[in-house]
Amino acid sequence: MNRDFKKRDRELEERISRDYQRMVKECDLHLDLMERELPPPIEPLVEQLESSGISRRSFMKWSAATTAALMLPPIFKSRVARAAEQFGRVPVVWLHFAECTGCSEALLRTSYPNIDDLILETLSLEYHETLMAAAGYQAEENLEKALHDFPGKFICVIEGALPTGLNGKYLTLGAKGRTGMEIAREVTSKAAAVICIGSCSSFGNVQAAKPNPTDAKGISDALGIQTVNIPGCPPNPINFIGTILHYLMFGALPPLDSLGRPIWAYGKRIHDYCERRPHYDAGEFVEEWGDSGAQKGWCLYKMGCKGPYTYANCAKVRFNDGVSWPIMGGHGCMGCVEPNFWDTMAPLEKPIAEKTFGGGEKTVDDIGKILAGVTAAGIATHGTVSYIKRHNQKDFAKPEDEV
Numbered sequence: 001m002n003r004d005f006k007k008r009d010r011e012l013e014e015r016i017s018r019d020y021q022r023m024v025k026e027c028d029l030h031l032d033l034m035e036r037e038l039p040p041p042i043e044p045l046v047e048q049l050e051s052s053g054i055s056r057r058s059f060m061k062w063s064a065a066t067t068a069a070l071m072l073p074p075i076f077k078s079r080v081a082r083a084a085e086q087f088g089r090v091p092v093v094w095l096h097f098a099e100c101t102g103c104s105e106a107l108l109r110t111s112y113p114n115i116d117d118l119i120l121e122t123l124s125l126e127y128h129e130t131l132m133a134a135a136g137y138q139a140e141e142n143l144e145k146a147l148h149d150f151p152g153k154f155i156c157v158i159e160g161a162l163p164t165g166l167n168g169k170y171l172t173l174g175a176k177g178r179t180g181m182e183i184a185r186e187v188t189s190k191a192a193a194v195i196c197i198g199s200c201s202s203f204g205n206v207q208a209a210k211p212n213p214t215d216a217k218g219i220s221d222a223l224g225i226q227t228v229n230i231p232g233c234p235p236n237p238i239n240f241i242g243t244i245l246h247y248l249m250f251g252a253l254p255p256l257d258s259l260g261r262p263i264w265a266y267g268k269r270i271h272d273y274c275e276r277r278p279h280y281d282a283g284e285f286v287e288e289w290g291d292s293g294a295q296k297g298w299c300l301y302k303m304g305c306k307g308p309y310t311y312a313n314c315a316k317v318r319f320n321d322g323v324s325w326p327i328m329g330g331h332g333c334m335g336c337v338e339p340n341f342w343d344t345m346a347p348l349e350k351p352i353a354e355k356t357f358g359g360g361e362k363t364v365d366d367i368g369k370i371l372a373g374v375t376a377a378g379i380a381t382h383g384t385v386s387y388i389k390r391h392n393q394k395d396f397a398k399p400e401d402e403v
C-alpha cells in the first residue's frame, strides 16, 4: 500500500516537473519573440532603477516576491525579471469612461517611486487621455494612429464604466462627440486583449449602484465581450503588473475565475489570509471603534468587515510597497473587488443584516456555504488572448479543454 502511494507521488512529481519544463521552454521562446517583434522600451527599466538608486539585488528580491505572487515556482524568478524589463514593449491604449481617474492616479502617480511604480512608468502608452499632451482632434488622431500602427498587438486598458442608457448618450467624448460605447466597441475589437482596470470598468461600481440612472455597466456586460478584470477601488498595481508579465512570459493572459479575474490574484478570500483571523476563530471581536478589542487588533467582522465574502490578495501583497493594507490599518474590508459592492455589501460598517455572525457559522467554510450567493467566484475559465479573440461574445462557462 505504502509502495503504491510512493509510486504515485513519484509519478506526480515527474509530471509536475515535466509541466514546468514545458512552461519554462514556452516562456523563453515567448520572451525571445517579444524582444524580436516589439520595439524596445523608450525608457529602459534598468536605467530607471539605476537613476532611482534601486539596486539589482532589490530588483531580484522584487522578482522573487512577484514570482511567488503569480504562483510560479522559483525557476521563473529570472524570467519574471526579464519580462519586467520588457514591460515597456507592449503597446497600450488606455481609455477612460465614467470614472474618477483614481485608478490612473493610484497606479501612475507617486512621489516616492518603488519598483512597481518604475515598471509602470515604462509602459508604452500610445494613448492615455489623462497623461497625453494632445487634445481635441489631435488626440483623436493619436488614437487612430495607435490602432493603425499596432492592429491586434496592443493591449486595451479600460478605466471606468460605460453608461448604456439613451443608446450610450450619457457619455460622449472627444471633438467628434462619439459615445463611450462607440469608442469602446471600435478599440476593443482591434486589441490583442482587453484589461479592465478597477471596479468601474470591471463591474460598473459606483456608477452602476442603485438607482443607476444612466444604466452604467462594466465593459464585459456593456459590450458582450470577455475582458480580464482587475477590480479594486483602486486596484493593487501588482495585480495589473502581474497580468501583463504573464502575457509577456507566456503570450497568454493568466487563468481567470468566472468573473474574469486572474485567479492568482483573486482566487482566495481576504478572510483566508487575514492576520486577524485567529481572533475571529477565537470569537474575539471589535464591538465599537476604538474599544479595547480594536486596540488589541481583534477581528473586525462585527464592524462590518466583508473579508469573508471577498476574493482578493490584499492581505498577501498589501499596498504602498507592502507597508500595510486596510484591515491592518484598523478598518474592515468593504468588498471593493466584488460586483455591485455598493449595493451587495451595504451597510459598509455593519455586518450584512441577513448574514450576521451568530447565525450558526463557526468556520470560514460555514460562512462560505451561507454566503455562496454573495460572490460567484467559481474557478471556471482560462482566459487567454486566443480565447478572447476566438470568443468575443461573452461566454464565461466554456469548459477548460476548449481553451
Ligand code: SF4
Pocket: 270, 271, 272, 274, 275, 276, 277, 278, 280, 298, 299, 300, 301, 305, 306, 307, 308, 327, 332, 333
Ligand atoms: S472578518 Fe475581516 S477582520 Fe475578521 S478575520 Fe475575517 S477578514 Fe479579518
Ligand code: SF4
Pocket: 232, 233, 270, 310, 312, 314, 325, 326, 327, 332, 333, 334, 335, 336, 337
Ligand atoms: S481590503 Fe477589501 S476593500 Fe480594501 S482594497 Fe482589499 S478588497 Fe478592497
